[in-house]
Amino acid sequence: MHMDKLKELIxxxxxxxxxxDMEVYYESSSSFSCKVFKGEIDDYSxxxxxxIAFRGxxxxxxxxxxxxxVDESAIKVLxxxxxxNAQIIENEEEEIIFKGSQKYEDTxxxxxxxxxxxxxxxxxxxxxxxxxxxxxDKRVININNCIYSDHENERRIYNTKGLNKNExxxxxxxxxxxxVQENSDxxxxxxxxxxxxxxxxxxxxxxxxxxxxxxxxxxxxxVESKIYTILLENIASANLLETFAGIFSADNVQKGxxxxxxxxxxxxxxxxxxxxxxxxxxDGVASRSFDSExxxxxxxxxxxxxxxxxxxxxxxxxxxxxxxxxxxGYKASYKGTMTVAPSNLYIQPGLNTYEDMISSMNEGLVIxxxxxxxxxxxxxxxxxxLAARGYYVKDGKIENPVNxxxxxxxxxxxxxxxxxxxxxxxxxxxxxxxIGSPSLKIKNIAVAGE
Amino acid sequence: MLDQRLIEDIxxxxxxxxxxxxxxxxxxxxxxxxxxxxxxxxxxxxxRDFGIGIRIFKGFNSVYAYTNQHNRDALIDTAIKAxxxxxGTKQDVVLNFIKYNYKNINPIEYLPNKISKNKKVDIxxxxxxxxxxxxDSISQVIVRYLDYNQNILVANSEGRFxxxxxxRTRIAIQSIASRNNEMQTGSCSPGAxxxxxxxxxxxxxxxxxxxxxxxxxxLDAKPCPSGRFPVIIDNKFGGVIFHEACxxxxxxxxxxKKSSVFADxxxxxxxxxxxxxxxxxxxxxxxxxxxxxxxxxPTKKNILIxxxxxxxxxxxxxxxxxxxxxxxxxxxxxxxxxAPTSRMTNTYIATGKSTPKEIICNTEFxxxxxxxxxxxxxxxxxxxxxxxxxxxxxxxxKMGKPVRGATLIGNGPDILYKIDMIGNNLEYGQxxxxxxxxxxxxxxxxxxIRVSEITVGGRSEEK
Numbered sequence: 001m002h003m004d005k006l007k008e009l010i011x012x013x014x015x016x017x018x019x020x021d022m023e024v025y026y027e028s029s030s031s032f033s034c035k036v037f038k039g040e041i042d043d044y045s046x047x048x049x050x051x052i053a054f055r056g057x058x059x060x061x062x063x064x065x066x067x068x069x070v071d072e073s074a075i076k077v078l079x080x081x082x083x084x085n086a087q088i089i090e091n092e093e094e095e096i097i098f099k100g101s102q103k104y105e106d107t108x109x110x111x112x113x114x115x116x117x118x119x120x121x122x123x124x125x126x127x128x129x130x131x132x133x134x135x136x137d138k139r140v141i142n143i144n145n146c147i148y149s150d151h152e153n154e155r156r157i158y159n160t161k162g163l164n165k166n167e168x169x170x171x172x173x174x175x176x177x178x179x180v181q182e183n184s185d186x187x188x189x190x191x192x193x194x195x196x197x198x199x200x201x202x203x204x205x206x207x208x209x210x211x212x213x214x215x216x217x218x219x220x221x222x223v224e225s226k227i228y229t230i231l232l233e234n235i236a237s238a239n240l241l242e243t244f245a246g247i248f249s250a251d252n253v254q255k256g257x258x259x260x261x262x263x264x265x266x267x268x269x270x271x272x273x274x275x276x277x278x279x280x281x282x283d284g285v286a287s288r289s290f291d292s293e294x295x296x297x298x299x300x301x302x303x304x305x306x307x308x309x310x311x312x313x314x315x316x317x318x319x320x321x322x323x324x325x326x327x328x329g330y331k332a333s334y335k336g337t338m339t340v341a342p343s344n345l346y347i348q349p350g351l352n353t354y355e356d357m358i359s360s361m362n363e364g365l366v367i368x369x370x371x372x373x374x375x376x377x378x379x380x381x382x383x384x385x386l387a388a389r390g391y392y393v394k395d396g397k398i399e400n401p402v403n404x405x406x407x408x409x410x411x412x413x414x415x416x417x418x419x420x421x422x423x424x425x426x427x428x429x430x431x432x433x434x435i436g437s438p439s440l441k442i443k444n445i446a447v448a449g450e
Numbered sequence: 451m452l453d454q455r456l457i458e459d460i461x462x463x464x465x466x467x468x469x470x471x472x473x474x475x476x477x478x479x480x481x482x483x484x485x486x487x488x489x490x491x492x493x494x495x496x497x498r499d500f501g502i503g504i505r506i507f508k509g510f511n512s513v514y515a516y517t518n519q520h521n522r523d524a525l526i527d528t529a530i531k532a533x534x535x536x537x538g539t540k541q542d543v544v545l546n547f548i549k550y551n552y553k554n555i556n557p558i559e560y561l562p563n564k565i566s567k568n569k570k571v572d573i574x575x576x577x578x579x580x581x582x583x584x585x586d587s588i589s590q591v592i593v594r595y596l597d598y599n600q601n602i603l604v605a606n607s608e609g610r611f612x613x614x615x616x617x618r619t620r621i622a623i624q625s626i627a628s629r630n631n632e633m634q635t636g637s638c639s640p641g642a643x644x645x646x647x648x649x650x651x652x653x654x655x656x657x658x659x660x661x662x663x664x665x666x667x668x669l670d671a672k673p674c675p676s677g678r679f680p681v682i683i684d685n686k687f688g689g690v691i692f693h694e695a696c697x698x699x700x701x702x703x704x705x706x707k708k709s710s711v712f713a714d715x716x717x718x719x720x721x722x723x724x725x726x727x728x729x730x731x732x733x734x735x736x737x738x739x740x741x742x743x744x745x746x747x748p749t750k751k752n753i754l755i756x757x758x759x760x761x762x763x764x765x766x767x768x769x770x771x772x773x774x775x776x777x778x779x780x781x782x783x784x785x786x787x788x789a790p791t792s793r794m795t796n797t798y799i800a801t802g803k804s805t806p807k808e809i810i811c812n813t814e815f816x817x818x819x820x821x822x823x824x825x826x827x828x829x830x831x832x833x834x835x836x837x838x839x840x841x842x843x844x845x846x847x848k849m850g851k852p853v854r855g856a857t858l859i860g861n862g863p864d865i866l867y868k869i870d871m872i873g874n875n876l877e878y879g880q881x882x883x884x885x886x887x888x889x890x891x892x893x894x895x896x897x898x899i900r901v902s903e904i905t906v907g908g909r910s911e912e913k
Contacts, residue, residue, distance in 0.1 A: 037707060044535045045514040045789065048528070049501065066497030068518040069478075074498075081496045088567045090490035119535075144709040144830060179709060179830045186711075188830040222905070225676040255487055256590040259631060335481075337493040372835035375824030376857045380626055381633045385674075385857035385907045387835030404833065406857045406907020408676070448676030448907035 003052075007158045009072065010054060014079050019056035019063075021097035023159040025292070026052045027334050032119070033149030036126045043147075053334035054078045057097065061089035066334045095338060096315040099161040101296035105280055107289040109169035109196070114150060117198045122148050125201060126174070132207035133178055139218070140211055142179040145190070149173045150198075163294045171285055172198055176206060180214040187220065187403075189213035189369075192429055194285055213368070216391070220401035222449030223392055229364040229419070229443045230407065231357050231393070236370050237437035238428035241347065243373045244382065244411040245435055248275075248302055249328075249340040250317035257380050259412060260308060267306045269415035274348035275303040277312065279327065284344035285427075286434040293329035297343065300326055306416075314340050332432060346436035350421030357420055357441050359396040365447065366391040366398065367407060382411040388447075405449040417443045451476045451603045451613070452502070456522055458545050460504060461607050463529040468538020469506040469513075471767075473606040475744065476502050477786040480563055484595040486574045489582065494567065501786035504529050508536045510772055514789040543607060550612035552741055552748060555734050558617045560646035562597035570595055573621065573649050580658030581625045585666045589628035591658075596620045597646075604746035612746035618737070618891060619648045620880065623658050627665035634671075634854065636664025636839070641880040641891065643735045664821060664840045667852050674841060674856035674908025680816035681858060681904045682809055682844065687822050687879025689798055689894035691901075692727060694827040694834040695862040696720075700729075700754050700762075701780070702769035702792040703886055704829040711832040711863050712760065720760045721866035724802055727755040729764055731779055731795035737880040738795040738893040745781040745790055752778050754797075755866075766792040784888025791887045798895030802872025806898045809871045811847040817856060817906055818842045818849060824881065825858075832862035857907040865901060873898030 007024040014022045028050030035043035053066040056079075063086025067074045126148040133143050150173065156166040177190035191210040195201065232240065252258040260268065269275075279288050279297035288297050293315055301309050313321070314329030317340060330341035358366065367390040377384040385408035391398045409417075422439035457474055464472040482496040501518035502525060515532035517524060574593045581591040600616040620641030627634050638657040642648050683691055696712065704710035712720065721727075731749030733739050742748055745767050753761045764780035765773065769792060782793040810818065818841065825836025837857050843850035878895035 041511055041535070043512055043514070043789070045516075046528075046531055046535075047515065047787065048517045048519065049787070050518065051497075053497075062493075064493065064495035064497075066495070067500070069498055069500040069520060070518075077498070084567050085494035085496060088484070088491050088494055088571050091487075091492050092490075142707070142709050142830070144704075144707060177830075186831050188828060255592075256626060256628070256633075259633065335495070335497060335499075337485075337495050371828070371833075372824075372826050372837065372857065375826070375837040376835060378635060378855075380635050383855045385837065385855045385909070387833070387857065387859045387907070404859060404861070404905060406676070406835070406859055406905070408673075408855055408857070408907055408909040446673075446676060446907075446909040448905060450678065 003156065010075050010078065011160055013075055014056050017079050017083055019058050021160055022056035023097050023157060024052060024054055025334055026156040027153065029151060029153040031149060031151040033147060034123060034126055035145065035147045036130045039127060041123060051334040054082050056082055058083060058086040060094045061086045062095040064337055093316055093320055097159050097161055098163060098294045098315060100163045100294060104289045104296045107280060107287060109167065109287055111170055111197045114170050114172055114198050115152065125203060129174065129176060129203040129207055132203050133176060133211055136207055136211040137215060139180045139182050139215065140178055141181045143176065144179055145175060145177040147175045157294045165290050165294050167289060171196060174201060174206060176210045178210045178214045180218065182218045185218055187214050187217035189217065194430065196283065217389060217401045217403065220389065220403035222404045223365065223402050223447060224450055225448045228445055228447050229361060229441065230445045231361065231364065231366045232440045232442055233366060233368045234422065234424050234426035234437055234439045235428055236367050237440050238426060238435050239370055239373055241437050242428050242431065242435035243377045244379060245342055245345055245433065246379050248312050250311040250313045250321060251340040253311055254317055254320060259382060260311065263308050266308060268308045269303055269306040270418040271306045272350060272421050273303055273306045273415060273418055274301065275345065276301055276348055277342050277345045279343035281344040284434055285430040286343040288343060291327045291329040292331040292338065295325045295327045295329060297327040312340050312342055314338060330432065342433040344434045346425060347421065347438060349423050349425040349438040352420050352422050354422055354424055354439055357422055357439060358393055358398065360420065361393045361396060364393045365402060366393060384409060384411060405447055408446040414442055419443055451478055451601060454547065456525065457605050460525055460529045461545060462543065463526055464504055464506050464533050465543050465607060466540055467533040467536045468540055469508045469533065469536045470541060471507040471607055473505045473604065474502065475786055476603040477600065479598055479600040481598045482562060484570060484574060486578055486593045488590060489578055491571055499785060503786040504532050505789055506532055506536055507768060508538055510768065512768055512789065516786050545607065546609050547605060547611035548609050550610060550746060555732055555741055556643045556739055558645040561617065562599060562619065562645055565646045573654055577621060577623050577654040577658040580655035581623055581662045584659050584662035587627040587629060587666050587669060588625055588662050590626040592624045594622040604744065606746065610746045612742050614741045616643060616740050617645050619644050619646065621654060623661040625662040625665040627669045629669055634665050634668035636661045636668065639880060641737045643737060643739045667840060668854050671852035671854035673910040674817065674853035674906060675910045676906060676908045678903050678905050680813055680900060680902055681906065682813060682816060682818045682898060682900045683822065684820050684898050685875050685877040685896055687881065687894060688819065689879065689896035690822050690825055690836055690881065692799055692896060693794060693797055693894045694825040694836055695865050696727065697794050697797050698827050699829050699832060699862055700764060702763055702765040702773060705763050706769040706772040710829050715760045718760055719758050720863065721755055721758040722869050723758040724872050725755055725758050725866060725869055726800035728753055728800060729794050729797045733796050736796045736878065736893050737891050743779045743781040744783045747777050747779045747781065749795060750779040764792040764794065766790060782887060782890045784890055788887040793885060793887060793890055794883060794892050796878065796893035796895065798876065798878065799872065799897065799899065801874050801876040801897050804871045804873050806873050806875055809873055809898055809900050810844060810849060813844045813847060813900065816844045817853065818844045827862065834862055835859045853908065855909055859905045859907060865904065868902045869899055870902045871900040
């Protein structure tokens with residue numbers, strides 16, 4: 001059945017059941033992915049899926065429900081479940097069904113060219129990527145992941161206050177991981193690229209990057225346990241920022257899960273630190289013209305010269321703080337309830353080259369990779385202790401690769417201990433949001449090794 | 451769940467381009483999630499996941515397609531598109547489904563959807579109040595309640611036709627303790643392959659108190675020292691070390707392509723001879739159990755390492771072909787959106803001979819990890835890391851002060867040779883394990899163990 005018709009039936013049935021304001025959120029997506037192993041297509045996957053979510057206010061309490069089995073018979077169940085859910089809600093801060101913003105920015109997130117690329121072309125690219133990686137060096141013993149995927153998504157919000165918004169986007173993604181061996185020493189590395197268009201891919205570039213990186217770890221060993229100054233490479237830094245990005249959510253601040261409470265207008269980072277959330281970034285995977293509540297997106301500065309300027313808000317958190325929503329209402333999918341999340345959030349790059357930053361270190365570590373971010377970082381306290389890899393730097397030069405170490409610190413302290421910011425902004429693999437950082441030189445990091 | 455005639459037609463269409471095996475997976479799942487924050491039900495969402503996955507093999511090539519459109523035309527169209535990826539000549543296939551019968555090892559007393567939401571809220575509140583009342587230092591408590599009822603059907607071109615119902619119930623309590631401008635957390639998240647009867651079997655108040663006790667203890671803890679020391683890891687979720695250090699490396703997913711450090715080690719010694727490591731999907735009503743796996747094979751008790759010798763891997767159908775070995779009932783997937791592959795179910799170190807007291811008394815200096823957080827592993831190198839949620843110093847054979855912020859890192863094959871004591875107090879903990887076929891519920895378990903030396907990453911230079 002057509003969505004326009006279905007949503008009318010849902011609203012009608014919901015009204016009869018006592019719901020006042022209601023919303024129907026619809027998402028559909030399709031994807032293609034393939035994986036190659038030793039020249040053969042090892043994995044090939046296609047999908048087409050979607051679901052609808054219902055959200056409605058019953059005596060000012062918001063009830064949620066969703067279904068992936070979309071047909072007329074689902075309507076009754078959707079409303080019944082949402083009603084049950086609304087009846088147990090106790091939080092009095094009401095969620096708002098939004099009538100719409102004055103103005104929405106135009107965004108162009110869909111590449112028609114990408115949709116027309118043939119499957120053969122995609123398969124050829126991924127085979128070429130694997131071949132290139134094997135041919136780079138004879139110490140490459142295994143390309144254990146060589147993946148291409150593309151994804152197309154459309155979301156729609158309709159509500160009883162007259163809002164009717166939709167947006168379509170697509171992205172293309174490639175990931176490769178390589179295992180190298182010299183004698184009994186085995187090392188691995190990975191690399192990825194995300195674009196809006198297929199033509200931007202360059203197999204040679206990606207293959208060289210992953211193999212160079214894996215080879216650079218051969219002979220890695222732990223370093224002496226002590227306090228170091230580190231150069232946290234861009235992607236590792238973006239991963240760390242992504243882990244702690246939740247501290248900027250007004251929802252977390254209001255619920256006592258972020259230490260940024262009452263910190264607006266105060267210095268929370270070094271004077272060179274600027275953090276921006278830009279939903280209109282051209283290559284931003286999380287770019288959008290409206291958020292999950294239908295509020296128009298806007299570009300905001302969270303931190304300027306180290307001073308906390310604002311938090312990320314949805315309609316409910318904004319009402320509680322007496323401010324306007326910043327357009328960061330977020331639902332993971334039609335299966336989620338309303339929270340707050342960044343769009344494309346990044347630390348603004350500085351002017352320093354990577355090489356200059358290394359030359360400026362007497363003794364220190366370059367940290368290229370962090371592991372265990374889901375477990376070794378406490379997003380409430382800011383404490384982290386993470387397995388890491390990288391290189392040892394002495395007298396401004398890289399001496400040897402390093403592994404089997406951990407770096408430990410506190411994220412709130414890290415923000416203040418940033419000494420130099422690089423020019424090399426890069427983004428981490430996207431999750432709920434798309435988070436980026438340049439390489440950062442940070443003092444006072446506890447390193448455990450030997 | 452889906453008409454048998456339609457299933458037959460889908461499989462025939464899927465094989466029409468020369469595939470030599472086709473499988474259909476149908477999933478119909480009801481989820482409920484309720485969150486209480488600060489004593490108030492903050493949100494409650496429930497819904498239905500429904501979808502169909504079609505898998506085709508030709509040799510070792512595999513094609514997977516999924517959709518949640520459920521009408522005949524859309525499904526046949528999906529099968530055609532999947533078949534397009536296979537280029538061969540059609541083989542003669544005769545389909546003869548035999549319904550696979552088994553004894554239900556995971557009986558359910560109260561299906562979650564038969565229980566009112568108010569009753570669920572009562573349980574949440576009980577846990578909340580126990581956690582909140584534990585101490586004045588507790589500044590926030592978040593309780594997440596989850597239940598689901600997943601019905602699956604697997605049918606394949608070899609005639610397998612099997613159904614299973616998985617009902618899982620879990621409550622996750624997170625307490626935050628605050629003092630000045632500092633916060634620490636503690637959490638407990640018990641779960642089982644059970645319905646609402648789970649709450650007759652456990653006392654959620656105990657778990658609430660325990661979560662708060664951890665948070666308050668950590669508020670008083672000093673930063674953990676860094677360096678290489680003996681580490682004692684207690685039972686239950688402590689087993690996450692083996693899950694990461696060697697469990698993932700024993701999954702066919704990485705063994706078949708020889709990208710695991712445990713490939714080609716069958717029958718060889720891989721650990722000290724006191725180590726026996728088992729994956730058992732048949733433990734009645736355990737969090738990681740199911741009657742059949744997601745390829746329709748019965749789950750099994752698989753001995754992976756016995757007295758230090760590598761005895762087996764966890765193997766799914768596709769990799770069984772690659773490895774020339776039998777399947778082990780280990781194929782799992784998060785949902786119809788994932789092709790299944792070999793995964794852990796309930797994985798544990800078998801019980802040993804030492805008492806916990808003996809282990810601590812015999813340790814001159816080290817770290818005692820009472821509760822572990824999660825971790826991860828690079829299966830290619832065997833390097834793993836995991837976080838200690840609640841830790842203590844051990845000095846002169848006695849438990850010392852609590853320490854915070856410790857991460858343990860090491861190398862899987864290496865650490866297996868450093869296990870020098872195993873306790874007699876085997877218990878399990880529940881987790882969600884994320885890998886290629888998505889996030890699946892897994893039990894980890896062990897008795898208390900001691901590792902003679904492991905790198906501890908903390909923030910203090912003092913010992």
